[in-house]
Amino acid sequence: MSGINRLELKQLRLLSALLVQKNVSKVALQMGLTQQAVSEQLKKMRDIFDDPLFIRSSYGVIPTVKAEGLAAPIEQILSQVEALLEQDEFDVSQVDQVFTISTSDYAMLVILPELLSHIALLAPKLKIIVREFESDNVESLMASGEVDLALTFPEFIPQNILFETLFTEHHVCVCASSSRLANKTLSLKQLALLPQIIVSPSRANLKGSHDAWFSKRGLKRNIVMSLPSFSAVLACVGATDRVAFIPARLLPDAQVSVIHLEENPPSFDVIQAWHQRSQRDPLLKWMLGKIREAIEAH
Template sequence: MNGLSRLDIKQLRILIALIELQSLSRVAKKMGLTQQAISEQLRKLRDTFEDHLFIRQGNKMVPTTKALSLQVPILEVLNKIEDMLAPDEFDPSKFEGIFTISATDYAIHALLPKLMNRIRKDAPGLKIIVRDFESDNVNELLSSGELDLLLSFPEFVPESLPYKKLFDEQHICIASKYSSLLKQNVSLEDIAHSPQVIVSPSRANLRGSLEQWFNRFGLKRNIIMSVPSFSSVPEILHTTDMVAFYPSRLLPNEKVAILDVDELPPPFEVIVGWHPRTSKSKIHQWMINQLECVGSEHSPTGEEAGRAHI
């Protein structure tokens, strides 16, 4: 009996799951099997590939070099099989299911309202669960199937995950609509010396994402407050003398206005990411396409948003 005749699709899925989760018990739970059944399939896989495939280290099953070399080819095979079984046409209006998205605070406000407007029109049977973005275990959540897509920034996405840029975003400097700074041209040095609030969702500290950019001009920011979400910033600025750099797609906001600053930081990318296993999934492709459409929709530029409130 040759090696091919000893393999089946379930074994390939188990091998991929073991590489991703590195735990017999977690793979068993994910696949609805007993741990004993997973162990038996692993024994057969070891015989077929003539390699130990996984070495136990503490509580982990660490993949061997041979196992890792099999990951991409097996994923390609599984994706092709899914393509063969999938309907030729995907009709979102007939789709029924639950989709889980991990999103940053920014993405929740900038993308999800418009996305849900599209979903309610075109895929009324699709239900959405939104989770807080957890950069430390996003790979694990995608691998286990607990997560379908993530909305974030490239620096928070593991290199092993595919992603697509949705659009470029720009930080705009804002202050209370009553701020005295609105009546003058403001230099970057003026902003650096002004009391600032920053958004730091994952790390509670007083160091923002624009520190290196300010350093290029030899400036140190006067950061006096850090908050975990963008939504609170306009309320805080409205009644204080503080300023903040704020994403343009979250403007206009009636509490704040845009400052005429002589320098703005470089734009940053907003992306959607997924697991390689779902690259060919029809519903994933459709959702990514909807997000691209939402991302391409017109959003007020800094100048336009500023005119709306100054």
């Protein structure tokens, strides 16, 4: 076995202390060891370095030329190890890097404006990339570091991704502000017959998140259009006779009015999620806290 594989950090600390104190009993007391334990470690180091290292004298021990030559490199190694373990004070105002957020346009509209105002004020050097949420690739994107944080819904997050709930949201049904249905109350049966727009950001299809809810009541929705974003839904509903479910926090919006229902769809959670590889990253911790503040201020 080579010397590097036998050398331990505690041995370097002991050797450094002996070079300073030049006394085995003082070093033993300083390190909380017995003199015998110090002697045993010194014996191992003599074998590793192929040198006596210290010669006994009436005053303690005298370092050999080899030992004295080791003093500076050992101090450098120990200093580097200490620096590795020290947690530098995090100063977000000096952070000059890129942070990538993956999200739907819903979070872009509801969360990001307030968040970005915090960032502009407190972290002026921080650069933000916002990319569309990809439910099929979220785990690999986070594991590779391409995405630092996701703002999404629990059902789109794999089990090994960490997350916390930001708030609970609910959908409301909307129609054009000029529609005769504005502020009216409808049954689900009446609503199911109306032409509806759904949002499907990841998959281009005509399947909506509330289909199962309607189906349990023996109803099938009349879905006629699928769009990739809620902002597009608001514009299209406002310009047509279509209706749609949108998260309540997107209202009020001058383009649409609410349709009241005899029964409302179930609420859902909005979360922020991150990979365990970043769990201790101070920038991530700061960002998570600022997003919570942005939600509270909304």
